[in-house]
Amino acid sequence: MRPRPLRYPFLIALLLTAGLAVASPRPVALADLYPVPEQTKSAVVINKVLERYHYRKLSLDPAFAQAVLANYLDALDPSKSFFLARDVRRFEDGGRRLDERLRRGELDTAFDVFRLYRMRVDDRVDYALRLLQGDFDFTRDEHYDLEPAEDAWAEDGAALDERWRKRVKNDFLVLRLADRDDADIRERLRKRYEGLARRIEQFDRDDVFQAFMNAYTLALEPHTSYMSPSTSENFDISMKLSLEGIGAVLRADNEYTVVQSTVPGGPARESGQVHTGDQIVGVGQGLDGPFEDVVGWRLEDVVEKIRGPKGSVVRLQLLSKGAGVSARAREVALVRNEIKLEDQAAKSYVIDDLEATPGVRVGVIEIPAFYRDFQAEGEGRRDFRSTTRDVRALIDDLVMQGVSGLLIDLRTNGGGSLAEATALTGLFIDTGPVVQVKDAFGRVEVESDPESGVLYTGPLAVLVDRDSASASEIFAAAIQDYGRGWVIGEPTFGKGTVQTLIDLNRYVPGEQTDLGRLRLTMAEFFRISGGSTQLRGVEPDIRFPTADTVIDHGERALDNPLPWTRISPADYRYLDMADGVETLVRQSQARIADDLGFRMLTERGKLLREMEERTQVSLNEAQRRAEDERLESAFKAHQDRFLRAQGITPVDEDADPIDEDALETQREAISRIQVEEAARILADGILLGRHAQPRAAMTN
Incomplete structure (x- = not known):
């Protein structure tokens, strides 16, 4: 099944935190689903804030308004299971002057659409419950569309009935393949469908307004979003409990x-x-x-x-x-x-059994996040924890152990403190810029290494993957642009924008009603070489073949992301310490071609891609079982072959009870495939003689 774009970006739960008590919501009467003056005022303020401060300049014209309406319909009905084509045509006809109404904060269209949506949900759920009372023929050769085409709204009720017949049949088959008996399946699906109707009936006017305004902000780009007063309150509680x-x-x-x-x-x-x-x-x-x-x-x-x-x-x-x-x-x-800070802290170990490079020892530093204990720092404690401080100590220790080079592992590092990404870069360069930040007014600020001097002068490589994002991309890009070390792995996430949280009441002095908040994209990161990290991310110098099995991921998978662009380069000096890439690529490719670990990762990636790209599935039970068994068998065969070659007995993750220690050994072996090849690449680079000897020294 192809990956779908992000829906309801405003509903992301930052951390699933403890201690929040929420009263059970009650059904909302249709008569209460109309906009109120406070929402009109909020919409007008949101317009003005976006027009003045958003990084991508807002042009509230008819084309933009139609994009807002399309986003709204897609957010409510992404599977095209409720609205009919004539509904959509009516909405579009009625929205021809939507841009003018939006400029005035008029929200009738949003609420009209939602009230019809709620009635359509009730109607479809009633139909689904009737279908559950009958039987399904799973020997017929027919298919269910997992993702209908963009304009594939059902033309009439009969077409929508057929779509729901296949949907319910597929839901039934999914549970049947999971070895549920028919009576249990009917009960589960009855609760699922009734729950859908019940939850839609609990949407109040704030929910409707929030959904529509986020369809509005999504027409600009995917990281700007609106939070209603109630959502803002939950956000505050979540942040207080975020550990x-x-x-x-x-x-x-x-x-x-x-x-x-x-x-x-x-x-x-x-x-x-x-x-x-x-x-x-x-x-x-x-x-x-x-x-x-x-x-x-x-x-x-x-x-x-x-x-x-x-x-x-x-x-x-x-x-x-x-x-x-x-x-x-x-x-x-x-x-x-x-979630304790020390659990997020950087860790290190040494790889010293590299074949073909005897005597070469690679120190690996895993950095799961760019963290800084702002509370301890604010209290004036001189020993507060931070990524840079921890890595400094790890480097000193690794050099004392006689490592020949350093590998910084940033896989799955989603970012964190910009100040820490900048300071960490400073451990490997003397002085100079690290990243450029351009705001909505075109002003460019340069974040530079805060301290002169170099802590570590030896061979360096950075390992990244598709989930390395934001601050990770800034660090990797700076190391690459300076020529200070090699970047190895997969193209990174591509999150190159900066958001800030704005209280809308600050723009309406004296307003007593809470208007909510706006999470606003107001700046973009640019490399010191001039290109953005947005959308494209950081392209590795030495690319692993696993990257070729990935379809759109990260920023590239989101709706309407900001494009890649560039500005003038910053003033910096290329260090010329990471040449010889062509030789390293050839040597790595020769190893990987015969490496069971990479063969497993690559084949697994191909299987995942095949499954993600499926647009339909069979509703014939025998065909469906055979296809699932084929994929599961192929997936397991590649993994088991690799593990046995490592002397590890494969663990059945579905076993009960499961051997947790053996399972952890299995996961660790798979996790080490990429890091060990990155270490071999660094060892090859050391043998090229491009670097000075490793050194660690305290700087002022």
Whole structure:
């Protein structure tokens, strides 16, 4: 199945935190779903703020207004399961002067659309429940479209009935393939469909306004979003409690809640069983509480189920990214816990058994995030923790151990403190610029290495992957632009924009009603060589073949991202310490061609890509089972072959009970495939003789 773009960006849960008590929402009467004057005022203020301060200049014309309407319809009905083509044509006809109404803050269109949507949901759910009372023929040769074409709205009720017949049949088949009996399946799906209608009935006017305004901001770019007063309140509570929970960032994607990322040091990341792209299909409380099917739930409701007090257990049913709609969900138990800064801290180890390069020892420093203990710093404590301080100590220790070069591992590092990315770069260069920041008014500021002197002068490489983002990209780009070291791995995420949180009330002096907040994109990062890290990310000097199996990922997978562009280069001196790339690429490719680990990663990537690119699935049970078994068997065969070659007995992750120590050994072996090849590449570079001997020295 192809990856879908981010839906409802304003509903991302920064961290699934503990301790929030939310009253059970009640159905909202249709008569209450009309805009109020405060929302009109908010819309007018949002217009003015976007026009003046957004990095991409807003042009509120008819084309932009039509894009807003299209985003809104897609946010409400991404699977095209509720609206008819004539509904959409009516909305478009009625929205021909939508730009003028938006400029005045008139919101009738948004609420008209939502009221019809709610009625359509009730109608479709009634139909789905009637279908559940009948039987399905799973021997017929027919298919279900996973993602309808952009303009594939059903022309009439009969066409929509047929779409829902196949949808319900597919939902039924998914659970049947997971070995559920028919009675249980009917009960689960009944609750799922009734829950969908119930949750839509709980949308109040703030929810509708927020959804529409985020369709508006999405027409500019994907990182600007509006938060209603109630969402802002939950955001504040979440930030205060942000060091407790399971440590996962979630987003809504069609009817699924998807793991966008996990937080270093959090229970989700530490378990090794929760990964980017996983779909959460069920949530259970405690060690033996029943699972609730959460497919089709609002993101806030899923988050509410996962939240809970520190030390308590929550169990998740997860489908792996690209596993296909008929895959069996795996169960993961997590203990909600405090996310401690030391759990996110940089760590190091030495690789000294590299074949073909005897005597070469590579020190590896893993940096899971760019962190800085701002609270301790604000309290005046001189020993506050930070990435740069921790890495400085690790480098001193590794040099004392006699390493021949350093490999900085930034895989899955989603960023963090810009100041830390800048300061960390300063450990490897003397003085000079690190990154340029251009604001909405065209002003460019240069962030430079804050200290003169170089801590480490020896051979250096940086390992990145598709999930290395933001501050990670700034550091890797600076090392590459200076020619200070080689960047190895996959093209990075491509997050090159800067956001700030704006209280809308500051623009309406004396306003007593809370107007909400705007998360605003107001600047963009540029490399010192002039190109942006936006969209394209950082292209490695030595690229791993796993990159070729990835379809659109990161910023490139989002709706309407800002384009890549460039400005004038900063004034800096190229160090000429990382040449010989062509030789390193040839040597690495020769090794990888015979490497079982990379063969496994590459084949696994191809299988995932095949599954993600599927646009339809068979509704014939025998065909569906055969296809799933083919993919699962191929996936497992490549992994088992690699593990056995490493002397590791493969672990069945579905076993009960499971050997956690053996499973961790298996995961570690797979994680080390890329880092060990990166270490070999660095060792090759050392033998080229391009670097001075490693040195660590304290700087002023």
